[in-house]
Amino acid sequence: MTQTTKPSPDVQEMVAQSDTGARNPKGFPGRILWFVPLCWSLFQLWYASPLPFIFDFGVLNDTQARSIHLTFAIFLAFTAYPALTHSPRDRVPLVDWVLALAGSFAACYIYLFYAELADRSGAPTTFDIVAAVIGMVLLLEATRRALGPPLMVVAAVFLFYTFAGPHMPDVIAHKGASLNKAMSHLWLTTEGVFGVALGVSTSFVFLFVLFGAMLDRAGAGGYFIKVAFSLLGHMRGGPAKAAVVASGLSGLVSGSSIANVVTTGTFTIPLMKRVGFPGTKAGAVEVAASTNGQLTPPIMGAAAFLMVEYVGISYVEVIKAALLPALISYIALLYIVHLEACKAGMTGLPRRHTPKFINSMLSFVGTILGLCILSAAVYYGVGWTKDVFGAAATPIVTVVLLLAYVGLVSISARYREHAQMSIDEELLEVPEAGPTIKSGLHFLLPIVVLVWCLTVERFSPGLSAFWATVFMIFILLTQRPLLTFFSKEGDIKESIREGFVDLSESLVSGARNMIGIGVATAAAGTVVGVVTLTGIGLVMTDFVEFISGGSVILMLLFTAVISLILGMGLPTTANYIVVSTLMAPVIVTLGAAHGLIIPLIAVHLFVFYFGILADDTPPVGLAAFAAAAIAKSDPIRTGIQGFTYDIRTAILPFMFVFNTQLLLMGIDTWWHLFLTVMSSIIAMLIFSAATQGWWFIKNKWWETLLLLLLTFTFFRPGFWWDMIYPAKVLHPGVEIAQISENLNVGQSLELRVSGETLEGKYVERTVVLPFEDDAKGSEERIASMGLMLVETDNKMIVDMVEFGSPAEASGIDFDWEIQWIVLKADRPMKEWVFVPALLILIGLGFNQRRRARKDELSA
Secondary structure, eight states, X not given: OOOOXXXXXXXXXXXXXXXXXXXXXXXXXXXXXXXXXXXXXXXXXXXXXSHHHXXXXXXXXXXXXXXXXXXXXXXXXXXXXXXXXXXXXXXXXXXXXXXXXXXXHXXXXXXXXXXXXXXXXXXXXXXXXXHHHHHHHHHHHHHHHHHOHHHHHHHHHHHHHHHHGGGSOGGGOOOOOOHHHHHHHHHSSTTTTTSHHHHHXXXXXXXXXXXXXXXXXXXXXXXXXXXXXXXXXXXXXXXXXXXXXXXXXXXXXXXXXXXXXXXXXXXXXXXXXXXXXXXXXXXXXXXXXXXXXXXXXSSOOHHHHHHIIIIIOOHHHHHHHHHHHHHHXXXXXXXXXXXXXXXXXXXXXXXXXXXXXXXXXXXXXXXXXXXXXXXXXXXHHHHHHHHHHGGGHHHHHXXXXXXXXHHHHHHHHXXXXXHHOOOSTTOOSBOOHHHHHXXXXXXXXXXXXXXXXXXXXXXXXXXXXXXXXXXHHHHHHHHHHHHHHXXXXXXXXXXXXXXXXXXXXXXXXXXXXXXXXXXXXXXXXXXXXXXXXXXXXXXXXXXXXXXXXXXXXXXXXXXXXXXXXXXXXXXXXXXXXXXXXXXXXXXXXXXXXXXXXXXXHHHHHHHHHHHHHGGXXXXXXXXXXXXXXHHTSOHHHHHHHHHHHTHHHHHHHHHHHHOGGGXXXXXXXXXXXXXXXXXXXXXXXXXXXXXXXXXXXXXXXXXHHHHHHHHHHHHOHHHHHHHHSOSEEEEEGGGHHHHHHXXXXXXXXXXXXXXXXXXXXXXXXXXXXXXXXXXXXXXXXXHHTTEEEEEETTEEEEEEEOTTSHHHHTXXXXXXXXXXXXXXXXXXXXXXXXXXXXXXXXXXXXXXXXXXXXXXXXX
């Protein structure tokens, strides 16, 4: 099997403290710390499977499952994580056992007394409140142990705000809440701790983390690293380019930036230093690549699964929106590495055999075509079997999948020596690409199963991850025996035993990786509960509008800074929950007030991106500390350098808020898609050249400014085009009947409305209202939007708003005026701006090439 170089003890300790708990006791406590995570994984697999419904046993509702999920997380937080830095690591003190059992009882309280609590809903007993208070206090302590003080402090501040509301400054004051009301709301309902965030951790995130742990245990992590090196190691700065690709692939098996840094950085950072990268830059490249691993579909960070619930869209839609930004971000990082290598005159690692250019091109094109043909065959081929074989299609596809697995393992067995090759500081040449790729092709099959279930079967993320995990269990049990059988090396009985060891250890490590996420989502749920209890969300709208002066750009900058500051101490998931709960509705509301329709997914991805970027933000970026420990460089300088590389990722959220085509929204044709993808890639590449101060040669100051201007042009062509051709045409509100009658089915109506809120504040906002597909005529269409209108004094007034309708959801109220109907202007496509931009870019490139050749001749 795959052999890898171990990271140093200091780095291993850092990862343990961050991700799995730093305790590793011996004897009976050690067996408990192994057995409890095993039971947690088995429980999660049982809950996600169809088995409870088949056997009519162990069927749990969402609230009960969340309660058991948090019970395991709190128990392990107290037993696996020491209380203080000098607390014992080789044993579990008695006080920690007591706290673990007390916290577990409080977390399990809803499950144990579910029927009783339902009968006395809203009227908790004294014992209910005592259990809730104990649970809340111990949850905060568990959070401190597993994640450090920041999240605990944030949750505690919100709790304090709940009780101190009447004594707060007027701008954020509220009437306050009693202990009974607050604890009942936060602990005994699904509005707080046991809310959506913990529900996503229970239903989705655990299984994806477990799937990643199994892939890693099977050897997929090492395989992806070796493949990246075999394909890119020979290029200029090759090890750094391999680090970028390997970290992107490692995002499939690790949802943690720190674990990603350690997994790939142990190999890549020493090799980057060997080909000429300073330790600071070698660590920074690894940090920038690893933090972006959480952005890469199909398996993104845990916060991506929360978007499914918060935004109300499918995970496939989240993947679709995140795909292009992640792609161009990684392409840009590869290009940044290339520019760094060009500036320093670096070379790559030598190859044993140097193929001719034509052979390389044929191999590259053949690989891409092969993957496209394989993808099309899987997507359309299996769909075809469903039409022909009906219900029998699934068993047939399963048999074909198993045959493909056995066939690929037999191929891997022929190249077993390449799988066993370790990549370490003694690697003097690039591994051969062909044999290296063939040594682990079967690792791609579980990912195929996962993507198939998500995109074709349209299963929920939890069920998709369950079936992919079931297939991984099969691989872990059979991989070693099959490799032994086909290679005729080793003992099959021993291989079978090792397969069961791999399975059990992956179940344990997957659960231990979830401790931090489990308590983080519960603690962050406290913040969500306080927001719903106190109504501070409405206060935040006024507060942020006052600070930003109504400017959407300033508002987004404010949100980005909050995300970065909180993210220095909070894990990405908790950071996302806190900031999106407070800021996402504010951004959408204020954007609408200024005529800008911002899709909710764009705002949530904005927060998600900056939460991830906080992992390398000095002075606290833990990923930078891990990389610096491997690179033997200064962690602050490594973090600063990593953040400069990540500026390319930081500009993306601002761009896709104003140009949602980057999220593949509003794209009508293949040609439009091609223009969007190519323009965004060009924009990111020239932005990289601008920020690095180098393209074909060192930039002059005016060239850097021109490149930045061209970057903006390719990202937001509409900014310039709107100055020539207005994007929207305004029609008076009284024309709503004629205009709505002429709309196409599926088209929405954009309105500019105004009126007084219940608080007596006059507001204006832009709303988009859909109508039902089967609505005929203007009256039916307007009614299906939820509006009843009356024309008075040549004004269109809202006479009534239907409860639960699109109009009510958009915030329209009784007696508001529909001022304008906003229609898209009939104008030439804004992408014509790319023509002069490309001509300027080509001219700039020729000028730089001429200077570069002149320098070469003079040298």
